[in-house]
Amino acid sequence: MMLSSTADNLFWMARYMERSENTARLLTGLYHMSLLPARRGTQTGLWEGLFQTEEERSHFLSKYDTFKTDPVLTYMVLDRDNASSIRSCVWSARENVRATRHVLTTDMWETVNSTWLDIAQVTYADMQDMGHHDFLEWIKTRSHLFRGVAHGTMRRGDAYDFWRMGVFIERAENTIRLLAARAHTFKPTGPASRPDTATLDYYQWGTLLRSVNAYKAYREIYKSQIDPRRVVELLTLNPEIPRSVMACVEETSEILQGLRPRSRAYEQAADLLNRLQAARIDRIYRTGMARFLEDYRGGLHDLSLQIQKDFLMIQ
């Protein structure tokens, strides 16, 4: 048993912390691509792809001139006016921890608070000194540390469950977002990869796999060249990959079953899981990648809302 408002804070604390890590992963991938020989001169298009809605574009352009590495990284990492910058996410995570520190361990609080105290001081010049790669790696490590501290110190109870649920929902949404950003490059039929696009596929999808730590797993499982279709299969349907949609939905469903098997939220999670288990990559290809991803993005969104309604709502 715990206060609904506390559970709500824990859920969001987890999501913001996870989001800061996911953004760091995404930016690391793009940064590496921006350095590739094939990419020289087309840097702008690469970064511009980060801004998918008109609103996001115009918010960015109200402060910066062009979609180049420096302004985009400043905006995505340190800008306090950008509610989804890494700095803002760490701040929100920290504020949610601050509101619930009485149910969390001291080590958890100290971890997130010292991350915040560090990032609050950082300027773009500091980031350049340290190197973009190392800085983003540091963010990832702080998130790993927080997760490890939580895992190693939290009492197995409701607080622990709501924290984990936040992690899995955020992670699943992120994986879908990553794939959706590439969805337009798929063709409904035809060979997996034509020779002339193989190199680009390799870089793009390889980077994507690396950004979710699934590159080695891909090699082990498929023992073949990078095929977009298989990347999608791995990251949506394979329960062994911790950042796959399947793994995240499985965990969420299990937690909800333990919390309250008669809740609508659990029904929805179980339904989502069943659909994923029944899905086959070939069929997904035929019906269209974009539609498949949009379906599950919507499903996860509804599930998140239902969790809030069932457990977290403050009337």
Added chain:
Amino acid sequence: MHAGDGDIRSAYRDYSAWLTEQSMDRLRQKHEQADLLFRRLGITFTVYGEDEGGERLIPFDVIPRILSHDEWAILERGAIQRVDALNAFLHDIYHDQEIIRAGIVPAELVMTNEAFQPQMLGLDLPQRVYAHVSGVDVVRVDDKTFYVLEDNVRTPSGVSYMLENRETMMRLFPDLFAQSVVAPVDRYPEYLLRSLQAVAPPGVDDPTVVLMTPGQYNSAYFEHAFLAMEMGIELVEGRDLFVDSGSIFMRTTEGPKRVDVIYRRVDDGFIDPLAFKPDSALGVPGMLSVVRSGRVTVCNAMGTGVADDKAMYCFVPDMIRFYLGEEPVLQNVPTYSCRKPDDLKYVLDNIAELVVKEVHGSGGYGMLVGPKATKAECDDFKKRLKAEPDNYIAQPTLALSTCPTLVEEGIAPRHVDLRPYVLSGEKTRVMPGGLTRVALKPGSLVVNSSQGGGTKDTWVLEAPVIAEEE
């Protein structure tokens, strides 16, 4: 630190020997380390109106304030006596008002007091306790004499500093604690919970106790979260609670759960928007009716503020005599009530020697320290006094004791006061220690954190033979 004749007071003898062996560099380094520890633990207070950066540290001094066992014995007895009398007074004025009938306290001082809550009249509280947590601010003027500066029986704060200052000192100077016999304070949360459980509504076996906070942007939020965590109870805001069929419930992930005791750190006026401030979002609509029916206990009770008013302060020694039949152990600072014409005349004539305070003020705002003020400031205050004499009291400046303190120039004496925390439930007890506040500016008498004061750890040395308690 020094007795009148220049000798080092006995309580400081061991510490002083240790201190002389320390280099300034080491002390400064420990000082910086303490700052880091506090910042990392988030022991900060919020400065209103600032954004992300609005979290400040209260300066912490690494040199402790030390009280001997004998000094503490006096203080402990006096603080318990004082709080017992205040609780008896509160019970009395919300029942038969015998102290008014006896002509000791003037009726109008009680009935027209803003903090007086007519809704509390006739209500019988568990254990007859109104102030479950009290802070008695004292200063030591000589070996055996403590003066009470003010009583705090509304929602006194600062106890987390007592606990965290000790924690920090033990981390920084483990060697010191190995050689001194410092009385521990870390059982405070346990005793607090025990006091709160002891005042649960009659018939409730295993009471659910919660701590109610105005929220995470309140300046004392750290303390609220800290105490809730230490006691293992829920930290709630008004939005987490609701009234249903005559009881108070909190919203949980498993549905509503009844609440029996609320340790509230929200002011009277914000508890129930139906009864008090309609525009307040902090409270719980209908809570007052549940309090009145006795189905929930609010700690401290509503309406305790009438007892710690600066105007009521003058009567506390009489309360002790009236209710307990004892002579006060702790002295009141001689106080001039400007509402009395003779006192007002004295204050106007001697303003440069006096400290003038607003009756309802707090936090060191709206006060004049005569010896430190310019003539213009004194004249300005005289005008205010003449315009609203009822609003002011005045006291002589005291020869406050000082304590060695690490400052820019090195180690120098600075004025200190002390707030021991008194818990009342099935019995009244004081933790051996308290919050020592120190005025960091040379010669300054103002110790409030909002005015640049700092804090110190407070050591009470145990008696040579430690008696087993309970």
